[in-house]
Amino acid sequence: MPTHGADAAQPGTDQIITPEHRRYDAADISWFIRSAYVALGVPEADAATVAGLMVQADLLGYDTHGSFRLRQYINRLRDGGTNTVAKLSLASEASASAVVDGDNGLGHLAMLRATDLAIEKARDNGVGWVGVRNGNHAGPASLYVNRVAEQDMIGIVAAVGSANHVAPFGGMDLLLGTNPLAIAVPAGEAPVFVLDMATTTAAAGKIKVLAQRGETMPEGWMVDREGNPLTDPNRQSEGLMLPIGGAKGYGLAMAIGLIAGTLNGAAFGKDVVSFSKDTTSATNTGQFVAAISIKAFGDVDAFKATVDGIFATMRQSTPLPGRGAVRIPGQERQALLLERRANGIPLHPNLVKALSQIAHELKIPELA
């Protein structure tokens, strides 16, 4: 089995698909997730919504942020860390902005509400900016920026990471998360541009996958408390994840923490609760969704045609010696979605085992 799997992943996915993977129909995985939530007391409609978004993440190749996370979500619902029945409300509102209070329910519910509200506000005002407080881990930010882009708008989403794995630049106390940022820009003929990045050199989810698969991390992802490279993903808790660009990534993670967390009345810094280790405390996770209506800035078709041209120029530019063609962020994911819809979603044996364990615990039918 190759090492550094997450780093050398096939285009559009977070992992290498091996013969050990078995493929499952998206609808079956979705039904399984939904049944698990309902067994724990989550209302039918909410369970279906979250299951749908988690499988959407799987279809798009965000393999560390879809059904892979069910174990964590289930543990927190079971132990009371996340509310099974969440009553969403608005904590504040202005014509182009709002804060959704997620009532500590499954994170996808508050983010979906925030996304749809940001779209509505952008339609009326040119731009909409909606924050979330009392949210939870909500899968990949791509899910929400994609939804904005489908409305001929530019989507921007950021979140306070669900655990502190990063120290401030020059320090060694874990006070920052990977604080991801996603941006989607619709094109015309070309697939949508989707940037979805952690502000660290690696995403936490990728380290989790390597640990689950018994592989090692490349140097540059983490260091220990003396600043030496750390490559064993099982020792993640002993080290520091490294921000991109040193002080710049640190500054970006700080800014995202202040805007996605503090501004919304959500946790940031030492108040952040580790989502996976602590299954009983509310996390008060903060996120935001911004939507920018292209129509408010000019002609939508002209914009899309220009974007297509820019992407074509980039793709057709000369590769560095020994490299393949230049790629546009996120564009392989749409083809992957079609392929996985047709052929099923490949799940690693360890993930299948974890889902089977959940079926036993909750006395629901196994995924088949």
Place this chain on the structure above:
Amino acid sequence: MPTHGADAAQPGTDQIITPEHRRYDAADISWFIRSAYVALGVPEADAATVAGLMVQADLLGYDTHGSFRLRQYINRLRDGGTNTVAKLSLASEASASAVVDGDNGLGHLAMLRATDLAIEKARDNGVGWVGVRNGNHAGPASLYVNRVAEQDMIGIVAAVGSANHVAPFGGMDLLLGTNPLAIAVPAGEAPVFVLDMATTTAAAGKIKVLAQRGETMPEGWMVDREGNPLTDPNRQSEGLMLPIGGAKGYGLAMAIGLIAGTLNGAAFGKDVVSFSKDTTSATNTGQFVAAISIKAFGDVDAFKATVDGIFATMRQSTPLPGRGAVRIPGQERQALLLERRANGIPLHPNLVKALSQIAHELKIPELA
């Protein structure tokens, strides 16, 4: 003279101040710049506005983005690349968004108008997002996010870089700029947080300063067309600047180009004109300013108190072995501003020579 000056700069500045530097009063530099613009036909009020912002950049330690740029601005006004008399207008407007058309005047004028309009829209709607087209190089983005933060708002500014120094990830054609991003967040007792970063490992301005001072670049800033390190700043045009975090910095530069450029009807990609090399063509530079009103999200004083606490926790956290105390982005700049107001702005002899040359060309009194 030390090498790598820009990298090892004193806190809050872009360069090391040596005994060779001579200090000049901010008001005198401002008057000199103003006189130069007026001599070229820029209206009095516009000349004073731009001179004030350029000296503000000097006072805040953005030594590569203040009076250092006068030579470039003058060349373009002289040769017709930039309009001396600019009639600003709105290309589009919605209640929370707009696009300012800068009429190819000095870049600071359009950005100032965009900033004030974004603030006004955020006051009324919670958030304001104003793009710029037909703009030009406008100094450090910090100037504008600072202005937003003074209104108890969070400011976000990004720009399409004024020349293409960066290739798409894996490619070797120069199709992207350093595309900077700045974010300011107001605090209570603590100085304002200001992130102002290029999406490359180094800013183009820092390379210009090293070239002017005859110093070398550290490895990691640039590579040549074979991917080998390039350390001679005079050979900048032969190489590629490197994005932070590899594919991530590339993605970020792309997103900024699409949002600050294409969305506003401004140049991005192969259409970008090199601001310093081409002194006769309109650049159609694109930027945007976003303002988020803290009041629309919750209590302003409570927000500021929380932010102060977060900064204190970061600053008091344990440093890595051998490192000084953790710093908060931009916070040293306010102290520097007071020091430079009191003691004058230190200018490098090469810059003084360049300003003297401008005085001769335009037949205006020398800076004294």
